[in-house]
Amino acid sequence: MLEIQDLTKRYGKNLAVDHVSFTVPNGKVGILLGPNGAGKSTIIKSIAGLLRFEGGVGIQGISNRELEAKKQFGYVPEIPAMFDALTVREHLEYIHRAYGVSVSEQEIMDLLTRFELEDKQDKLGNELSKGMMQKVSICCALLIRPQVLMLDEPMVGLDPRAIKELKQVILEQREQGVTILISTHMLEMVKELWDVMFVMEKGKIIGQYTKEEAKDQDIEDLFFDITGGDEG
Numbered sequence: 038m039l040e041i042q043d044l045t046k047r048y049g050k051n052l053a054v055d056h057v058s059f060t061v062p063n064g065k066v067g068i069l070l071g072p073n074g075a076g077k078s079t080i081i082k083s084i085a086g087l088l089r090f091e092g093g094v095g096i097q098g099i100s101n102r103e104l105e106a107k108k109q110f111g112y113v114p115e116i117p118a119m120f121d122a123l124t125v126r127e128h129l130e131y132i133h134r135a136y137g138v139s140v141s142e143q144e145i146m147d148l149l150t151r152f153e154l155e156d157k158q159d160k161l162g163n164e165l166s167k168g169m170m171q172k173v174s175i176c177c178a179l180l181i182r183p184q185v186l187m188l189d190e191p192m193v194g195l196d197p198r199a200i201k202e203l204k205q206v207i208l209e210q211r212e213q214g215v216t217i218l219i220s221t222h223m224l225e226m227v228k229e230l231w232d233v234m235f236v237m238e239k240g241k242i243i244g245q246y247t248k249e250e251a252k253d254q255d256i257e258d259l260f261f262d263i264t265g266g267d268e269g
């Protein structure tokens with residue numbers, strides 16, 4: 038379970054996130070929706086422990102400031118970052134050792150194959166395209182077998198096959214009980230994935246729906262109902 042309590046973040050005088058609270062239950066996919074600058078990435082970075090903020094974040098009931106919580110979540114940032122001097126394979130090795138997770142050669146190969154990286158294993162971080170870096174970043178997040186998985190605009194920059202694979206991965210992870218939070222402004226990409234949606238505007242959550250509440254309504258219609266027709 039992922040619990041955000043009264044999260045507030047200011048960048049200087051700019052109030053980027055304004056007393057936001059929400060919960061993504063175990064084994065559910067939560068979607069943070071909203072236009073550019075709404076505060077989605079700031080929330081995800083705060084949960085990931087990359088920013089100082091006011092308020093509380095619970096990961097599987099543990100504060101995100103605790104090491105125990107940090108070990109339980111995987112994070113795919115909006116802009117992938119890699120070590121220039123490590124190969125793709127070395128990134129995966131580094132991550133699973135750092136997290137103390139035992140991973141078989143077969144599991145590594147399966148992941149690399151899934152994201153069409155098997156022939157890129159020996160490429161250095163600085164030799165990869167943005168989309169390839171994004172795929173490595175997804176593989177790293179999955180490798181640690183997270184209980185909570187956060188993906189910030191994960192479909193941007195991926196080719197159609199990788200998008201299809203990623204959607205499949207998200208559904209499989211959910212099936213295994215992993216709690217997932219995805220930030221996006223691309224409604225189309227998360228249509229089949231969501232269980233609970235949170236619509237943000239100017240640092241606040243202005244509306245939310247669960248799949249049950251929405252009945253058969255399309256996520257796009259719900260989004261425009263909440264935002265009064267503004268494009269996300």
Ligand SMILES: Nc1ncnc2c1ncn2[C@@H]1O[C@H](COP(=O)(O)OP(=O)(O)OP(=O)(O)O)[C@@H](O)[C@H]1O
Binds near residue numbers: 048053077080
């Ligand atoms: N490092 C920073 N320093 C100062 N202000 C920032 C910084 N990062 C974000 N902001 C501001 O915080 C607000 C929220 O930005 P954030 O990146 O969280 O939005 P977002 O919803 O993720 O947008 P996008 O969809 O474009 O990624 C914006 O007003 C932005 O200008």
